[in-house]
Amino acid sequence: MDELPIGRRVAYWRGRRKMSQQVFADRLGKSKSWVDKVERGVRRLDKFSVVYDIADVLQVDVQLLLGKEVERKPETQNCIDQVEVEEIRAALERYDQMSAFFQAVPHSPPLTEMRKAVSHAWLTYQHAKYGALARALPKLLRDAQGADSAHATSDEASTAAHLLGQVYQIASSVLRKVGEHELSWLAADRSIAVSQRAGDQLLAGLASYRVGSALLALGRVRPSLEVNVNIANRLAPVGPERPRAEQLSVYGMLLLNGAMSAARIGDAATVRDLLCGADQASLELGGDFNHYWTSFGPTNVQLHRCATAVELGDGRLAVEAHLNMDKTGFHAMLPERRAHHFLDIARGYTQIGDVEKAGEMLLEGDRLAPSEIRCRPLAHEVLSDVLRRTRGTPPAPIAELAEQMGVGV
Known part of the structure; x- marks a missing residue:
């Protein structure tokens, strides 16, 4: 153009x-x-x-x-640019689904197609293909909104609302990754309301998790901690009956997210309590699963032990936990989770002054899921720190990565 x-x-x-x-x-x-x-x-x-x-x-x-938009380089194809952010914003700003209260919606995709599209979007996110997801999200949001409106008074109203709630959560997650925190909060908040209409407590609980993540990214740490802990308490397994695996997964993720918030304010005691609760839930779950797209289980608890240690400023503990981690479980995790972990450990290594190992962790994450490293503002900060503290000329792979990401000393 x-x-x-x-x-x-x-x-x-x-x-x-x-x-x-x-x-x-x-x-x-x-x-x-x-x-x-x-x-x-x-x-x-x-x-x-x-x-x-x-x-x-x-x-x-x-x-x-002004016609000065920068052409994407091949290595940045999987990142989100301003145009894509604005298209997602425009889709979130649509309120014409209200027309269902006044007149029939002319057309909406069949719910069977919507289910496939939403599942594909979740997998795209969990494989850290953020650029591809950003390009698909505006249409997916419009389609899900249309389906929700079209079925508002039908027997499939709860199914359509459930799908829309999931799409809002996907949008919230990817927007938070690339630093669009206000939009992430908006999408997560929308998901809470829609999930209530869907009649699914666990989907609403997971929407609360997204709200907590967005609040944490916005620096609203105590509200983030409160929303995670409050909703986790409501979903906590009680009674003699064995809880559902899905319930344990959502409950455990809320505790892990709460631990991240507690770590941000330096509350080590609360971090330990929440990690302990999540660990117990993962043991009762009996392994690593992806119920409700949570990737929850013992391995994810281990990843959060590392991440909370980094947030508490204890890089040495984070690195030790990383080195002692169950490698089999780790390698079975989806790319987004593993690359995110490498970014956390890169931060841990910078905290103990080992910028060479920090650089290696960034490269590991980049090889696994480039978008998780190249598209995230946090990764740019870590790489900039590595370059600044490297004596002499940085290793060629680090220099190349920095050039591709547009990061200078």
Whole structure:
């Protein structure tokens, strides 16, 4: 789109935002005639201040309006760019599903197709293919919203709501990974409401987990701890009957997420209690499973022992736990979990001053799931720290990774 004149680019993004010329003009403080002339190229945009105002109203990076969008390099194909973020934002901003209360929805995908699409999206996320997922999410969100509206008064209302709740959770997770924390929180919050309509306590519990993760990423640590612990307590197994495996999985993940929040505020005692509870749940579960897409089990508890140690600033403990980990269970984990762990351990090694090993961990994660390293702002920070503290010229693989990620000393 960089070959288009700026007026055409303004018209394109206005159309993408579903704004009429009048609405756009009102938000910009201009007349409809002024907007029309700009879009037709009759009036020039020769003031940067006006271009920045337009970009702000359209919620796009100003570089997109100026036609200076950077082409993706092959090695960054799996990351999410500004255009994709804005498309996901636009899908989350849609409220036209409310029309189901007033008139019939004209079309929505069959629920059998939706189930397949949602399962594929979960697997795409757990294999850390964030770019591919970002490109699929806007349509998936619209389709799930449409299906939810179409079946709002049918016997399949709860099924459609369940699928939409899952899609919101997928969106929340991938947005948090790439640093879009406010949008991640919005998607997670949407999932809670939809999950309640679906009548599934475990899906609602997992939505609370996503809310806790988004709050933690936003620096709202105590609310994150509270939501994880409160919902975990409500889902805690009670009574003589053996709890369902799905219940143990969601319950355990809430405890693990709570432990991460407690670690962020330096509450080591709460971290130990929550990890102990999660460990007991994993033992009762009897192995590593992916119920409700949680990847919960003894191995994930071990990964969180390392991660919480890093958050507490105890890199040595994290590294020791990593070296003593059950390798069989670890290698059976899905790529996103393993690469995330390598990033955590890279941070642990920087805490004890071993930047060479930290670099090796980043490379291990990159070989396993490039998007988990190249697309995450946290990984950029760790790599920058490794480069800054490396004496002399960094090893060739690290230098190459830094160049591909656009990270300098």
